[in-house]
Amino acid sequence: MIEDMGSTQKTLELKMAAGMVTSDNGVFVTSFSGVHEVDTNLGIVRHNIVSSPLFNALHSISRTQRGYLVASTGLDLLLEFNRSGEILWSWWATDHGFELTPDGQPRVLDKLADYRSIQYGTRAQTTHINSAAELPDGRFLASLFHQGMVIAIDRETGEWQPVLEGLDHPHAVRVLDARHFTVADTVRGRALLVTINKLGAQVEADIDTGTNWLQDCRYDSDRNCWILVDGKNSRVVLRHGRSGNKKLAEFNFDPEWRLYETHVL
Template sequence: MTARLNGPELPSYVLTVITRDLQDRRARWNAERVHGRPRPKISAWRPMSSGDRAMGLLVSVDRFGNVSQTVPCDSPQGILAVTDGYLIARHHVIELWSRDLTYKHDFTSHPWFNDVHSLRAWKDGIVVASSGTDSIIEVTSDGEPRWLWWGAEHGFDTDTFGSGRTLSKSGDHREIVYDTWLQATHVNSALALGPATVLATLFHQGCLVCIDRGTGHTWPLLEGLARPHAVRWQSGMLTLADTVNGTGLVCRIAGAQGVAADCRVEVDRHIAVRTRWLQDWHALADGVFVAVDGERPAVVFLTADGTVIRRDEFDPEWYLYEVALD
């Protein structure tokens, strides 16, 4: 990434890079689109060795878009800024790292944790999206579980190959790899919207859903999305990424049964071919949005009309996930 000596000053941020083998992964995904996707096998989870070229990273970027630090981290996905550092979601554990990107200790891990994705703060706790088990777990500030939504109990019990999915709720799933396509929902982001309601993006169903905390009953709020991610409630706005369409949505609640998309921001609309993988999407208080382009690895600051303020481009092998903004 080229250093910027002059340019707009914007928030600094920390970026999670899941792996550093994006081109190999893209070639495999493209082949699957052409030849069909074989049914993957369930396998045992193995940590990456320090010398593995696919080892992930935590990346600190300054206010001018310059990388100031990179630290190896095994497959980080969700990231949440907290008072004493950052919580980092890895396959089956949430870790606490300091502001200078030094590992401090494990924050929490539970038997339902598998392919853990987003982390969203809620009062004195955190709402955790566990994609591998099609579940959402809320934990306290001490890491103790206090609420669990188990997708298979609420109608999500069939994988993408049409086979029934049966997981033991009492089993320990942490040391197993359940491929994305063996999951029923691949729920990848979830947040509490008040004490009675949780919202979540279901990747396979292409929708934003509402979950009643008391009953677990689930219904769609916004449908017709392409692999959605990154539901957030910030600066008085409900936002999420319509991933494959390369569009960031800004929504409002439209009664108990739905949301309305008031604004659809096309990321890279001024480029001939827009991104087909909008991984993360934030709204800032001053009308600026932040997008993570997962296809052409970049973090993009832009306005609601799609005007790019700054585009921070990264190594084409980096498989980006989320940013935590300072």
């Protein structure tokens, strides 16, 4: 945790921590097979507040109108759940046209199995879906790593359509409002602010972050700044304004930490 522009830092050891989102009693943090809850001072950890047999290599997590949405990346799966662990909605990429891995191998998954202790390599996955967020109209946006695109998914039918294509291993799709989202064009090191409507999407701002692995990006409209996670150089950079043309601060961390994303308290 970074406070006072870096003058104060706290750490908490949590194996394979990845996605973060505000919860009822602090912050939910995903790990490989469970969702933990920490207080905002990093003093208390409640392990496995939510766990499911379908949790496998959890990545990003976000709030929805009904609960929480998490990418169970190892299974090419999105899951919406509530605090009690009830699964409210699911979307299996293998059921919606993404049956083959990058090596052309068909993927078949047993939906009744317990996957919490099974590990799959990235190339054993058909999409490596790693982040998702709900639009105000009820659709879900999701980033597909292998396909290099952001898609919009209909909650009722599960049907999807491409929203933004031609990305290089994207991560970190975040909905700002009914008309805007951000996403990391990871390998190109570009943080994108995108306008979306019924007809498609258009890039409104394109920030060159100076890295070849932009793990996470978010535009904080309240503070009018970008928060950028440079996974290659293990640093977090703050840049001012939508254009991101002025660096405000830079925080460097242990390369062994393998930074995934940030969360603003």
